[in-house]
Amino acid sequence: MNSVTHIRDLGVEGVHRVIEQALTWKRTDPGQHLAGKLLGMVFFNPSLRTRTSFEAAMIRGGGHAVVLEVGGGVWKLEHNDVRMDQDKTEHLREAVPVLGRYLDALAVRSFSQGGGDAEDEADAVVNGFAQYSSVPVISMESAREHPCQGLADLLTLRERFGNLKGLPLTLSWAPHIKPLPKAVPNSFLLTAAAMGCEVRVAHPQGYDLYGPVLAEAKELAQEAGGSVDVTGSQKVALAGSVALYAKAWGPSDPSAFVSDSNRDWMPTLEHFDSMSPEAVLMHCLPVRRDLEVAAEVLDSARSAVIDEAENRFHVQRVLLHRALQGEI
Amino acid sequence: MNSVTHIRDLGVEGVHRVIEQALTWKRTDPGQHLAGKLLGMVFFNPSLRTRTSFEAAMIRGGGHAVVLEVGGGVWKLEHNDVRMDQDKTEHLREAVPVLGRYLDALAVRSFSQGGGDAEDEADAVVNGFAQYSSVPVISMESAREHPCQGLADLLTLRERFGNLKGLPLTLSWAPHIKPLPKAVPNSFLLTAAAMGCEVRVAHPQGYDLYGPVLAEAKELAQEAGGSVDVTGSQKVALAGSVALYAKAWGPSDPSAFVSDSNRDWMPTLEHFDSMSPEAVLMHCLPVRRDLEVAAEVLDSARSAVIDEAENRFHVQRVLLHRALQGEI
Amino acid sequence: MNSVTHIRDLGVEGVHRVIEQALTWKRTDPGQHLAGKLLGMVFFNPSLRTRTSFEAAMIRGGGHAVVLEVGGGVWKLEHNDVRMDQDKTEHLREAVPVLGRYLDALAVRSFSQGGGDAEDEADAVVNGFAQYSSVPVISMESAREHPCQGLADLLTLRERFGNLKGLPLTLSWAPHIKPLPKAVPNSFLLTAAAMGCEVRVAHPQGYDLYGPVLAEAKELAQEAGGSVDVTGSQKVALAGSVALYAKAWGPSDPSAFVSDSNRDWMPTLEHFDSMSPEAVLMHCLPVRRDLEVAAEVLDSARSAVIDEAENRFHVQRVLLHRALQGEI
Structure with missing residues (x-):
């Protein structure tokens, strides 16, 4: 069809x-x-x-x-x-x-x-x-x-970094006032895996992505020559990454949601200190300023969010x- | 104009x-x-x-x-x-x-x-x-x-049965949880009459179509060489008909509406036993499955509803x- | 830009x-x-x-x-x-x-x-x-x-009266059941001033247009060779005017609004008696009949409202x- x-x-x-x-x-x-x-x-x-x-x-x-x-x-x-x-x-x-x-x-x-x-x-x-x-x-x-978002995200990285194989990227959970769906993180993960990137997923305890999605991403990564790893430490994930993909999503147990928790997971300019010098902030938009991502990052040259949207x-x-x- | x-x-x-x-x-x-x-x-x-x-x-x-x-x-x-x-x-x-x-x-x-x-x-x-x-x-x-619906319905019959003059059709009331308007039954009646069909209207007591509409349909039928008859028996109407047009509409007295009444008026495959072998189920859509029309009819080769919509x-x-x- | x-x-x-x-x-x-x-x-x-x-x-x-x-x-x-x-x-x-x-x-x-x-x-x-x-x-x-409305209004007057310089126009407050915004009166005032008209603004006490808008209109009028005057008397304003622009707007003090007050400010055919023989009724639409403007005016040859809309x-x-x- x-x-x-x-x-x-x-x-x-x-x-x-x-x-x-x-x-x-x-x-x-x-x-x-x-x-x-x-x-x-x-x-x-x-x-x-x-x-x-x-x-x-x-x-x-x-x-x-x-x-x-x-x-x-x-x-x-x-x-x-x-x-x-x-x-x-x-x-x-x-x-x-x-x-x-x-x-x-x-x-x-x-x-x-x-x-x-x-x-x-x-x-x-x-x-x-x-x-x-x-x-x-x-x-x-x-x-x-949200496959179109995943494809647009990877096109944005393809334009900035050329060959994507083995490129270290961090998909990081971010705070929010609502338990948002996982369609966007799932799609970024799957598409980045399909492009052979080194994908690092970071999230607080209780916010795991769903097993079958992770398994599918790992299969794609294997076929494409990349990798998928999950960590509970945003800091570990960010070290050397060329992209910080920030995205809020809800907990595995919907009833466990706590509004506006884990505030230190919100990307600020400081979060980029350990990353690659040319590292960018990614987000699918709409983004809530100073809740999911600090305004100082969105308003800086780090932000790739308008390019992602164009793509x-x-x-x-x-x-x-x-x-x-x-x-x- | x-x-x-x-x-x-x-x-x-x-x-x-x-x-x-x-x-x-x-x-x-x-x-x-x-x-x-x-x-x-x-x-x-x-x-x-x-x-x-x-x-x-x-x-x-x-x-x-x-x-x-x-x-x-x-x-x-x-x-x-x-x-x-x-x-x-x-x-x-x-x-x-x-x-x-x-x-x-x-x-x-x-x-x-x-x-x-x-x-x-x-x-x-x-x-x-x-x-x-x-x-x-x-x-x-x-x-x-709803004149466009009536025209689309008759185009559907014209395609299936060729010459429409004298073609026996049943417009049958159907159950619903709301007292729906009469625009669609009125239009099917008027358009079928204008095409010279033999239109049989069947409905339970208290669900009469409005007098001036019926009178207008009869005038059109006379001019076009067809007929319009009303009966309280769905069974009588269906015998030998080539189409069962199922449609819910409200009672003449709006306060007399009883939700989901007359359930046996809902067309099932069994209703087609006394009809013409090539008889079809018609409905303007949207149709509520297993309330107005049995799913088994909508999912069968009897159904002409998608063709009506295309028309x-x-x-x-x-x-x-x-x-x-x-x-x- | x-x-x-x-x-x-x-x-x-x-x-x-x-x-x-x-x-x-x-x-x-x-x-x-x-x-x-x-x-x-x-x-x-x-x-x-x-x-x-x-x-x-x-x-x-x-x-x-x-x-x-x-x-x-x-x-x-x-x-x-x-x-x-x-x-x-x-x-x-x-x-x-x-x-x-x-x-x-x-x-x-x-x-x-x-x-x-x-x-x-x-x-x-x-x-x-x-x-x-x-x-x-x-x-x-x-x-x-609402600049597009102001421009359409003045195009309508340009078509009817040719040269607009010095043309006497009345922008008159009208009654309503809600305190409407001032965007339309502001725009008519500013655009008419920019075209060099003699603009007369009439409204009941407490319904002043905002100072900076009036000041801007007066500057435009001076540049364009026209004038802007404000009066509390609709009668004084209308005498000799070629247009009665009727428009409801709210009071300067939002809490002072009284629904449906000053009913005699609603234009009727009688209001045109002291105006120019070819005077027209103008309104941006939507207009509430017999509340803001009498139906008898809207249904008469005085009304220019459909032409304004076309423009x-x-x-x-x-x-x-x-x-x-x-x-x-």
């Missing part, structure tokens, strides 16, 4: 191909490569970058996008096979095939419902879209992953192109 | 013309027939199919659509001539002429407010749009009718084209 | 230039003058005319628009430099530069928060956009001003063109 809902749909070779093509197209614009194509963007959750960068990718490529907001302009959608006597008006089993009759591809955003790692791993909504769709489906973030556009137009050409 | 807000705006000849042209354009794409045209889509209520199929029709024809959500991105609109000291910020008497200065046509969705048959018959909002507009207005469902696109681009060409 | 967030960004010469070019383009369509251009429209508040006229301007010029609704499809945005531990998810310092990577220009609507004249004068949100943006920013109404399109496509060409 040429869908991309998880990094495993691309694999090591596919991840490399997307990033290299994005790099090429950033230098040499592909022109009207999406002419006549119509993308449906289905949002179960809000968006700023994703919405704008996907719509811009379609339009600048000569195509168009239709935006559908579930629970807003569109009624609520059911994905479980139940007698539908509650508040959800339509099932994905009808909605998705119908959209496929009007549109050339679908993009879907459906965040984690906060039910825990196993529920996120099942990723029922985005998998339902992929299952019922007759046209390619691209994830705009689901419970388990969403570049990787997504490659994904859209390949999906619509049947080349995933 | 070349507006289409009710089936009577087309009449028997117009309904035939739209369906035949849609059939032709489904085989031979009309290309950029809407180039340079701009449609305003005004939603007082949510939408999935209607929103997407209208927007797709405009874009695939070379035009564009602007989507306005009343009570969301757009403030509430008044249609009664009152001193405006309540929560509605702008009157249709200003809003509609203003939109006509920017746009080439308007499409409007404004559901029944549940005030009963006489209020639905008056259809104040969509009629206000048609009255105040300097550009064509097309209904995307109003209190009384929304095909009839709407004909309506948009004719309205913008001044040929309604 | 070629942004237009306030009338002072244009000045007397710029205001004249925009209005004359809009007049020319109303006669001779500029064609695909925005081809390949992509505008991001960021709404903190609802819109009907602004949304539709900006989107129409982009599309008819060959470009496209992406619509973002803050607090709806987009999360809430912070503009103050604070530790972000409340309900706002992203700071303008990130959001605006990111949008500039995808889009060629931004349009922003952010109404007054009702915190009083000094807060409106600071105009923090629209000024934040202009400050952080790498692409031109155009105001779609902020706390202090939003005409001045905006000039602003968009000039901003994107770097010619503001």
